[in-house]
Amino acid sequence: MADELLTAEHLVKRFDDNTVLDDVSLSVKKGEVIVVVGPSGCGKSTLLRCLNALEPIQGGKITLDGEAVVYGSKNLAAIRQKIGMVFQSYDLFPHLSVLDNILLAPVKAQKRKKDEAAAEAMKLLERVGLADKAKSFPRQLSGGQKQRVAIVRALCMHPVMMLFDEVTAALDPEMVREVLDVMLNLAKQGMTMIIVTHEMQFAKAIADRVVFLENGEIIEDTDPNTFFEHPQTERAKQFLNIFSFERSKKDEKN
Amino acid sequence: MPDLGLDVLFKGKNMLRLLGGLWTAVEISLIAVALSIPLGILLGIIMTSKNPIVKAVTRIYLEFVRIMPQLVLLFIVFFGSTGALGWNISGELASVIVFTAWGTAEMGDLVRGALISIPKHQYESAAALSLTSAQTYIYVIIPQTVRRLIPLSINLITRMIKTTSLILMIGVVEVLKVAQQIIEANRMTSPNAAFGVYLAVLLIYFILCWPISLLARRLEKKWG
Numbered sequence: 001m002a003d004e005l006l007t008a009e010h011l012v013k014r015f016d017d018n019t020v021l022d023d024v025s026l027s028v029k030k031g032e033v034i035v036v037v038g039p040s041g042c043g044k045s046t047l048l049r050c051l052n053a054l055e056p057i058q059g060g061k062i063t064l065d066g067e068a069v070v071y072g073s074k075n076l077a078a079i080r081q082k083i084g085m086v087f088q089s090y091d092l093f094p095h096l097s098v099l100d101n102i103l104l105a106p107v108k109a110q111k112r113k114k115d116e117a118a119a120e121a122m123k124l125l126e127r128v129g130l131a132d133k134a135k136s137f138p139r140q141l142s143g144g145q146k147q148r149v150a151i152v153r154a155l156c157m158h159p160v161m162m163l164f165d166e167v168t169a170a171l172d173p174e175m176v177r178e179v180l181d182v183m184l185n186l187a188k189q190g191m192t193m194i195i196v197t198h199e200m201q202f203a204k205a206i207a208d209r210v211v212f213l214e215n216g217e218i219i220e221d222t223d224p225n226t227f228f229e230h231p232q233t234e235r236a237k238q239f240l241n242i243f244s245f246e247r248s249k250k251d252e253k254n
Numbered sequence: 255m256p257d258l259g260l261d262v263l264f265k266g267k268n269m270l271r272l273l274g275g276l277w278t279a280v281e282i283s284l285i286a287v288a289l290s291i292p293l294g295i296l297l298g299i300i301m302t303s304k305n306p307i308v309k310a311v312t313r314i315y316l317e318f319v320r321i322m323p324q325l326v327l328l329f330i331v332f333f334g335s336t337g338a339l340g341w342n343i344s345g346e347l348a349s350v351i352v353f354t355a356w357g358t359a360e361m362g363d364l365v366r367g368a369l370i371s372i373p374k375h376q377y378e379s380a381a382a383l384s385l386t387s388a389q390t391y392i393y394v395i396i397p398q399t400v401r402r403l404i405p406l407s408i409n410l411i412t413r414m415i416k417t418t419s420l421i422l423m424i425g426v427v428e429v430l431k432v433a434q435q436i437i438e439a440n441r442m443t444s445p446n447a448a449f450g451v452y453l454a455v456l457l458i459y460f461i462l463c464w465p466i467s468l469l470a471r472r473l474e475k476k477w478g
Contacts (some may be wrong), residue, residue: 054378075384077384077386078384080382083382084382087378091374091375093380093394095398096397104382104385108385109383109384157383
């Protein structure tokens with residue numbers, strides 16, 4: 001158990017009478033990339049949001065690096081510094097330039113020197129090909145560029161792991177790739193990640209493990225090959241069929 | 255060329271008297287604005303409360319002050335306070351009270367609107383970046399709120415300045431009242447003075463409010 005970075009045990013999340021997560025347990029090892037898939041409304045996003053305590057949970061326990069993650073607790077800010085999160089909606093701060101967006105948390109929350117953090121931010125921006133946009137404002141960027149900046153903003157905090165909540169779902173198809181490439185590079189560098197996505201090809205390429213969630217329960221938790229080629233459950237098969245429909249139609253024509 | 259009565263403006267100290275009346279109006283609106291802004295910000299924050307009683311009370315206040323014509327409010331405060339409570343307050347004080355009550359309501363609604371227009375994910379992404387809730391307000395929410403608010407509140411200021419033209423009805427000698435006095439005083443020598451003098455009043459209001467509303471539009475464009 002020593003190399004487990006994050007564990008969630010028996011999570012229960014309810015919105016009023018609606019149980020969104022029902023006894024979900026998940027553990028993530030250092031350097032592992034976990035992709036969470038499932039039909040919309042199955043609780044994927046809620047799971048991520050519970051993991052860094054953006055949502056209160058009604059049962060279970062979350063531990064990051066040996067510390068309990070508790071909604072509303074005093075050391076929550078310190079714990080959240082270790083978890084970078086990128087959302088589906090463009091969540092950059094519209095009144096700040098790209099560079100100031102990135103620097104806000106390192107300077108204000110981590111009390112780092114502005115020069116040092118700015119130098120790192122520029123290096124990270126360079127890596128995602130956006131160094132020339134440092135002075136731009138979010139409204140001047142495309143959706144894909146905004147998401148890359150959001151990733152850099154999270155990385156600049158030196159998180160030990162990253163959560164990605166459908167970061168490409170709101171993007172035009174041609175912009176999806178540029179964001180996914182950044183994430184693939186992160187995986188190569190050994191970043192621990194939990195990714196919620198609908199991009200199945202990408203999931204196959206990046207995942208060490210695939211978690212299939214339906215109706216708030218983990219139905220399958222296995223390696224990507226097994227999941228995509230030989231899903232164990234009927235429900236996972238049905239889910240994957242949704243994505244292969246178009247391909248089989250093409251096959252018929254040939 | 256018809257006699258427009260413009261000459262009356264340049265007789266004696268008439269122009270200075272008009273400007274003096276204008277100052278009375280501006281003074282009352284400035285005091286009311288200076289009080290309305292902090293009170294309105296407070297009210298706006300209170301209005302975003304989830305408590306249903308707080309919500310209802312502030313809502314009723316807002317609707318009452320906004321729906322009532324300002325003139326009626328002025329009459330209630332000026333004549334009503336004397337009749338019902340036996341207070342003898344000056345027209346200026348009554349005006350400041352009414353305009354502050356009205357400005358606070360309008361400002362409160364603007365602040366409430368600006369606060370709730372900040373999307374939820376702004377709070378969440380700040381939290382996910384480990385900013386505390388105080389830091390989130392100081393660096394993320396308030397700067398965005400102020401940017402939305404300033405153009406709107408500048409417009410409110412011009413509305414308040416314009417509406418001070420009503421306070422002559424409770425005996426405050428402001429610019430419109432001075433204009434009437436000038437016209438009356440010159441009835442025999444320049445029977446047509448009304449046009450020229452009121453034209454001057456119109457221009458004075460315009461010269462005062464136009465730059466303010468230009469500024470508002472400019473800020474709106476810059477921050478919009």
